[in-house]
Amino acid sequence: MATIQHIGPNGDQRLLAALSTHISDELLRRIKRLVGKNHRNEGEDIIWRAHHQLIVAVLTPNSKDGQALCRTFRTCVEFRVADAIRAERKYAYRNKPFKTRSGVADDGEEIVETIEPPEEGSEQTAEVQQLLNRIPDPRKREAFRLHMDGCPLGPGIGTTSIAEQLGISAKTAGDWIAETKALLKIEIGAAHD
Structure with missing residues (x-):
């Protein structure tokens, strides 16, 4: 890690490529070990979000994460994975397409009713726009x-x-x-x- 940061972008490109590939593979291995498959998309979005943040940290040695990676590699990886999981939970919560509510059918059977958002240009949207105006x-x-x-x-x-x-x-x-x-x-x- 420190070698890549010390060599910088102007060093031997073959050496940098080999070290970067090794660090990338090591990061992916450790991140995949920490992220379970019980997340959306089997955790792939979380894995790649954390991997991206850590690679950026490797390439910016003056950043807090860049310095932390040299001192405490494992802890820094764990923190970035935790951040990626939190970000994914927020993202997943925000992007639920429809709300549902429980209801009872005419024959007494319990059903779950989907509440769809109003379509653009619908009468309901126009009424809301009039109120907001x-x-x-x-x-x-x-x-x-x-x-x-x-x-x-x-x-x-x-x-x-x-x-x-x-x-x-x-x-x-x-x-x-x-x-x-x-x-x-x-x-x-x-x-x-």
Whole structure:
């Protein structure tokens, strides 16, 4: 590891290629040992995400991971695998296509009903857009749109947040969303009267 970092990109390319291949194979072997097949895509996405992060660390010796790989190789690999698993869980949770709810059929049999999101251009989407257009402040409107899309209030690892997108604090974003919800409840109540 330290040899690649010491030689740098201007060294003997054959030596660098051989060392890089050896380190890449060793990283893959250790990562595959740590990641189970019980994850989505049998853990392949996690394996390659962690592998990519570690290879980048090898090639940037001044980074924290680059320095840690030279001192504590195994621990650094374990931490990157844990980060990749967390990132995959967030990604998998965010990309569930449909929500479901339990229900009972006419004959008394329990069923699971799929709730599909509204299609673009549908009447329901148009009504939501009309309601959102009643919000006077465009920044609060955008904060609420991001909230409806499942964007978190505050920053997290590897995710964009409402606060980051709009350049405000997470507390302010939460206040804006609560204020917008209250305004929309009033608007919806007035529309149904």
